[in-house]
Amino acid sequence: MSSQEHNGVWVFSESPQLMLELLGKGRKFADDLGTELVSIAIGDVDAQKLIQHGADKVLAVTNPELKTFQVDTYTDAFENLIGERKPDILLIGATRNGLEFAPRLAERLKTGCVTEATRLELDAEKKFLLVDRVSWGGNLTETHVSRAKPQIATVARGLFTPIAPDSARKGEVVTVEPKFKPPSTKLVETKPKTAKGVKVTDAAVIVSFGRGVRKKEDMAIVEQLAKTMGAVVSCSRPIAEDLHWLPEDQYVGLSGQKVSPKLYLALGISGQIQHLTGIRNSRVIVAVNNDPKAPIFEYSDYNIVADLYQMIPALIEAVRQLGKS
């Protein structure tokens, strides 16, 4: 397929926040390519808000049956829209639904797809989308390119930043009703997850711990430090998957949550590459570990070689003192 046939940068996520983040990056690509930025809005989405955040066009999908995500109907609907309009690039939010949907759509369209992108850029001649992702358990970063179009990539929360909304921005809202077949799966029930405060993916400050915490009871001092710092607690993979001290939603890593806080404090986490991949979008990383050779020290901004059982009380005290002054 020649690239002349394919034009436009499309973004889609059922997560409103991710949609704005994708628009932030998509705006830059659309400007660089001299093409339009299109947001696919399904259901009750505020189209004007998308335009204010960079969209040139909003394809407003109005079919009531598509309000709820189902992989079959979404694959059909996107196949239909893409077949008619032939975008060059499609960025999809890497939620679990997004990850269920993007590869299936790519297979339907017989095109490439790069999931869990860590970086996106155009090649020098602006013909191809170069997509980085980590592989080999996080050890290598591979740069992928698709041999077909549209070029599809999925992007997790926190990689891109929305542009500042501009209420003067103008854009077009086009109502569309894509075709789809009845779904082969049926959504029987939706259960809310037990509420547990701020999610790690939304947290500005994270206090995270690993195997350096020796007993389950010792989590109490970690939680106390987190409370003092106004932070959310997370953990490394073994704490959730092997010891089950915290739910799986709270472990950070390549296979778990990818976080993007302003501050990530790693307590007693050795820093396997699988964990580091989950924290790479953190602004500042502070590591406390009693092993000076711990790999985490290679990937942190501030390294503290100390026994965390001494360091945590000292940190709690320091935050309290400095908070007063």
Add this chain to the structure above:
Amino acid sequence: MVKIIVLVKQVFQTADLKVDRASKTVVTQGVPRVISETDKNAVEEAIRIKEKLGGKITAISLGPPEAKEALREVLAMGADEGCLLTDAAFQGSDAHATANVLAAAVTKILEYDLILCGAYSEDVYAFQVGPRLAEICNLPQITYAVKLTIEGDKAVAERDLENERQVVEAKLPCLVSVSREINEPRLPTLMAIMAASKKPMNTWTAADLKLEAHEIGFNGSLNEILRSTVSAGERKRVTLQGEPKDVAPKIVKTLLEEGVLTVS
């Protein structure tokens, strides 16, 4: 009676992988090969279904000849038959080409009611092969299952999403990918390990699967890897030394000044 196919990937123990910074390659020498974790959960789930409803479990692995070890392990856990898909022509396959090979095995040779796989592989984490295979085979798919039951001619699964859990059902045949939370994979007994060596093991090449060169390997792929670099964060790596009571105020002050911490 449920005929189940389980997809099993053999991976290097990722925690033991190191990078040779000079050659920018991953050092695999001496690193053990293991079954990707979530695939073990898929095998366990298949065994539990068979224990309840009866049936047959066929495990498929695409990989080098060494992947036979992974299949033997799965047979020891309780699968009935192993199929190794191995051919030099499969090398360099992306998720699409991989799905092509698996699809050939499941559609041209095997019969099934249910395909089970891990939601992702431990080395690549692409989440792609399951959905791509389901698409090629025109099957309903349910991903990221944390619970699964077979009720008559339907699979009913609970999916774990960011903010909610969904109960989704699909008519058989279908494909279900599972997360690690779904079960605790069993360890095979010594007796089972010995008995596994007598279970049937097939080895199929591209020719056996009637696959052509343009469908598989590098040429059959839709994605191309242009280059690989060593993953490295650009971090300050400032070491703070001293007694905790001296270091703590120092780091807290630094973080306040950098604006990444606010205290009230």
